[in-house]
Amino acid sequence: MKRLTIRARLTLVYGGLFLLAGIVLLGVTYVLVGQQMPSPVGVKLADVKQLAPGVDPGKLLSPDNIDQLRIYARQLQDEARANALESLLTQGGIALAVVSTIAVGFGWLIAGRALQPLHQITGTARRIAGAGVAGHGLHERIALRGPHDEVKELADTFDLMVERLDRSFDGQRRFVANASHELRTPLALNRSLLELAVTRPDAPAELRQLGETLLAVNERHERLIDGLLTLADSEQRVVDRTPVDLAEVVTYLADQASATTDIPVHLRSTPAPTTGDPVLLERLTQNLLENAVRHNVPTDGWVWVSTDTVDGWARLIVANTGPVVPGYEIETIFQPFRRLRQERVDGGRGFGLGLSIVRAVAGAHGGTVHAEPRDGGGLVVTVTLPAVAARSDQ
Numbered sequence: 001m002k003r004l005t006i007r008a009r010l011t012l013v014y015g016g017l018f019l020l021a022g023i024v025l026l027g028v029t030y031v032l033v034g035q036q037m038p039s040p041v042g043v044k045l046a047d048v049k050q051l052a053p054g055v056d057p058g059k060l061l062s063p064d065n066i067d068q069l070r071i072y073a074r075q076l077q078d079e080a081r082a083n084a085l086e087s088l089l090t091q092g093g094i095a096l097a098v099v100s101t102i103a104v105g106f107g108w109l110i111a112g113r114a115l116q117p118l119h120q121i122t123g124t125a126r127r128i129a130g131a132g133v134a135g136h137g138l139h140e141r142i143a144l145r146g147p148h149d150e151v152k153e154l155a156d157t158f159d160l161m162v163e164r165l166d167r168s169f170d171g172q173r174r175f176v177a178n179a180s181h182e183l184r185t186p187l188a189l190n191r192s193l194l195e196l197a198v199t200r201p202d203a204p205a206e207l208r209q210l211g212e213t214l215l216a217v218n219e220r221h222e223r224l225i226d227g228l229l230t231l232a233d234s235e236q237r238v239v240d241r242t243p244v245d246l247a248e249v250v251t252y253l254a255d256q257a258s259a260t261t262d263i264p265v266h267l268r269s270t271p272a273p274t275t276g277d278p279v280l281l282e283r284l285t286q287n288l289l290e291n292a293v294r295h296n297v298p299t300d301g302w303v304w305v306s307t308d309t310v311d312g313w314a315r316l317i318v319a320n321t322g323p324v325v326p327g328y329e330i331e332t333i334f335q336p337f338r339r340l341r342q343e344r345v346d347g348g349r350g351f352g353l354g355l356s357i358v359r360a361v362a363g364a365h366g367g368t369v370h371a372e373p374r375d376g377g378g379l380v381v382t383v384t385l386p387a388v389a390a391r392s393d394q
Helices: 006-036 045-051 063-114 116-129 150-198 205-234 246-260 278-294 354-364
Strands: 242-245 265-269 273-276 303-310 313-320 368-373 379-386
Touching (some): 006 063, 063 116, 116 150, 242 246, 242 278, 246 265, 246 278, 246 303, 273 278, 278 303, 278 313, 278 379, 354 379
Parallel strands (some): 265 303
Antiparallel strands (some): 368 379
């Protein structure tokens, strides 16, 4: 059963209390009016004269007729008293119903006005939660104005929590970026020394083999640092945007992938114009293609790529054949340094940053990433980005 909103519950409380107070007031009035009205205990001879003004009942009426007139007068008083009290209840009840209806309407308006600060808090929280990537939108504050009451205390507490989260995310991004930059320098120096040692004419074969192995390890570390830098940069909201057609990016990268792998790459591209950072969007597409090729079946595998525009969204879809992916492990493959059925990467096939970068780049551009298992094995990854109207060459 669907519960009433807090505004509706407050309105019912206001209306119920008003109606209860009105009923009590009407009942008290009924009792007081009833007590103040005279009770017909007996009717005197003078009361009979009021029934027939100008007539002397002692001369024209017999004692029996006078008693009958007294009874009749008493009945008239009873009826008048009952009619007055009934009229009080009827008219008072109608007035109470009308005023209660008006009070409920005013209660609805007052409850809405009282809950307006909560709507502001909810709107701010929804915008922060809908920012997509971790840390996006945390710079926004409620900054509620007004008396220092319970609602303002809640808003100030929420602002304090968001401020702490903002500082935490900024510190995390700065740490990753600074650490990655600091690590690049010794790696570049190691690569130069190893290349110099390997290319020496008098270098023995064992030294060259060791140097080539160390160069491969060094290159792997450089790619790890580059991935961390890209992940840190892509988690910042893209401000400077340029027009980018995903179809052009996909066509260029698909041709490169077809030339470097034996797995067929099928392409069906239609214009999918969007705006953003061309370098990050190219990295997003490249990571998807590399992931689709790397996690493919040894033989008879394929990669299928398409772009289009649907309902105002530029869409990129990459599907591949491969091992069966359980639905409950979909979220795992989007976490940094995590791979399917492994807590952490073992160093054999990438670092587990590819899809993490894809999600971060999509979120930085105001888009989303959705993955689902493909029937028969493999994965279907769909990236949606805000589309823009294609420019006309005319």
